[in-house]
Amino acid sequence: MSAASNSVTKAWDNPVRRGILLFVAMFFIVLAVGIIQGTASILLILTQATAFALIALGLNIQWGYGGLFNFAIMGFLMVGGASTVFLSYPVNMAFWESDGPMMLGRVLAAFAVAVALVLLARRVDRIGITGKWRTAVVALAWFVGYIIYRTQIDPAAAYIESTAGFVGGLGLHPVLGWAFGGLVSAVIAFYIGKISLGLRTDYLAIATIGISEILRALIKNMDWLTRGTMTVSPMPWPTPLPQQLQAAGFSIPDSFVYARVMFLVLSVVILIGAFFLVQRAYGGPWGRMMRAIRDNHIAAGSMGKDVTGRQLELFIFGSILMGIGGAMLATFTQIFDPSGYQPINHTFMVWVMVIVGGAGNNWGVVLGAFLIYIVWIISDPLAQMIFLNLSVITEQLGWGAIPEIDSRALQMRVFVLGVVITIALRYAPKGLIPETVKSS
């Protein structure tokens, strides 16, 4: 007995054995949930968890490797979702046959003019306008550029929304849409990083949460591009949809299982690909440099390493994974609903995944992603069960039933998430599978 517990303790101290132990434990949890909730249901959870694992991997690159705080995860997921809508949603002929494209062309031209104006204004020091005056000229250029842009975009947006609804998609393959989501995220991350990566950590946290909210406001209100709160659905899948399988003769329950299995396999392949790319990069000289920068910012800088440049790389790579993950989620649920994005569900949950799993350790982060996502999902039915039982008691006591059990139980998971991260910070600050520090 004591020998057995002894060997468990030993295995626990060895990070590799500990990892294996935890993954095995998770396998049984998945199995248990699968048996209780049904195969189709666990497949749904697993597919979404896979997408979140990809996203968490992205945050791990930024926070675990680079020590870069990012609270804009929700924003990147939305960007990924909107991008895949644009690329893979069927073509909207009503838009292409209207004056919309023409007007958008003018918007683009106005945008170009605005950009050119600002760029020109920034170079007025060449003609002798410097210091405060230059700043004033640049500010004026921003303002005028903004007005020019607004004069074109406002009527164009109103026109498209009233005639064609929205721009629609390009009808391309969803996987291309995912890649596009990564690409757009990369571009946005480049500019965000340029502006904000020099900031202190707490400022960076606030700045990125602001960016996230602005991205949400944009995507939610640019109805002409994203349909905003009217939502876009159904999004096409890269793999056969349940309905298609049903048409091919599968029974309805089977069709869901097989369709989700195929989607899951595709997602897992992408996750594994990303995982090994990241793992290899981090094991090599690039990763060593990143660790040096993270652990000793100043020394690395004085060693002539381009700290900001490297950090920008990390920020972009991480954001690409977030964009792809966000696109996958939108495709899988078949609906893109900008109002469905919440900082809690889409930013903080990913943070909990990384902290609980073990920042800096890709295995840990993937484990954390699956574990937390499952906890997140099963908190709801679990809480409902508890509430229903409590409700019976309160009724017997004559206090009446607990009202709105459904919506309350749903909120239980937010509380659970908070408790989990608090416990993790207190008792396992390095996570379930801590970063292995190689002394080389």
Place this chain on the structure above:
Amino acid sequence: MPLIELKHVVGGYGGAPILNGVDIAIEKSDIGVIVGPNGAGKSTTLKAIFGLLKVTGGTIDFGGENIANSLPDKLVPKGLSFVPQEKNVFTSMTVEENLEMGAFTRRDDYSATMAWVYEMFPVLAEKRRQPAGELSGGQRQMVAMGRALMSKPSLLMLDEPSAGLSPRYVIEIFETIQRVNKEGVGILMVEQNARQALAFATKGFVLAQGQNRFTGTGPELIADPEVAKSFLGG
């Protein structure tokens, strides 16, 4: 009985100990000066007395009890004061507010003590409403000393009070320290201007690698050829 007595103090910042057995004894009438090479553990000794790091061995007797590992908010009311080497004033607060902070632990009327401090440093009285951050280096050092004196300590500890001051100010500060001592405050200070400080020290301690090397009166140490050769630069 000495005012403070360190017996074989061992301590450090969590890793390997920095102090490996320091012995110091100071009477109320003493000016004790600790000298030694860089990294010898001089500042660490003062911090150890003041509870700012972990003492793992030995005893620190002050006022008849072992105060090792007591925290400053307990030590200040007991009569111990400390002027750190750097960042020793509240830069955003006025001179007077700095002094008031020194009297934080006192619940009695401290206006007499403040008058005494202003009398000791007349220039501070002039600048009492000015933020301490706007003062010169020498004046800041006075604010720092004044702050430490506001609690009416029986032992004042100073870490390199003359660091970074012009020679004129160094002399002034040293004179002030002697005056404070005459008014009944024991002094324990660390100094880089070793010769100058030892000249008026009634107790001198040469520290190296966290241990006492030589102990004696200041003039004795200056006269010791070995001390002069190894620690006072010939």
Place this chain on the structure above:
Amino acid sequence: MDELIFFINRVLISGTVLGSIYALGAIGVTLIFGILRFAHFAHGDMMTMGAFIAFLLAAALAAMGITFPLPMAFVVLPVAMVITAILALGIDKGFYAPLRARGAKPVTLLIASIGVTLMIQGLVRLIFGSGTRQMYVPGESKDIFRIDMSWAGGSRPINITEPQLIMFVVTAIIVIALHFFLTRSRLGKAMRAMADNADLAQVSGINTALVVRVTWVIAGALACVAGTMLALDVALMPDLAFNIVLPIFAAAIVGGLGHAYGAIVGGFLIAFAETLAVFNWTAVLRPLNNILPEGMELPANLSLVPTEYKLTVAFVILVITLLMRPTGIFKGAST
């Protein structure tokens, strides 16, 4: 004249209301940062918590049949402030103090405050549901004072609601009280000392643990006021204040983290910038239509930023501050 009245109603009064709320929130954020050196992310949720406590107390009093000429939520405010302050102390003791004792980095505390955010939001929704509620107890209504402006040639009155009026008074009282506390009282000065130089404060014998507790008490009490006022002005909901965490932090940063007065100025600055940016200038400039040539009327909506993007205003000011003067606009001034 009517244009001016419109401007006063829409910008001056709304801006002051918003500014009061931002300022009270930002003071808490800035004090916590000054003393504990971390960005307390859960501050918005402490505001929400305070509002719900005031709501509960008000509902309880109303249920007992007690009535007051003032909105009930204001009457119970002192009690709600005490309760929120105690809860803030408890949150610190339970969640932040153990991490500090371990010597955790500020960023760990920042992450811990996300945990607190999640727990508060979860609990509030669990107990109160996720719907929107009215902060007024049944039978109460928002009294509106109409200041007749006909003497100045205006056809419309200046409108100010009762809670808005009380809000101005309460904010003014709090700001003045805080000023005296920080500059006159022993503990207030100790707080400034610790924000200035925590190590030296400790060396001076200042009871830093006590200062930390006082900080949480003040931050919690002010959060309760700000949350209750916000709920009275808008409505009570679980994500009431989480949504304004960004402008509040922007206000604290613009004013210079750690500077209480800076936070107040920052709060009003951000609030007025937001209000002016989404203000529809056509309403004020309409008389120009008379002198503008035919076919050049002002557009119906002439606001700098569409209302949906109000949040961007705080953000843009924040980013500009961080890039140009990361220490805030008051660096160099002594507070």
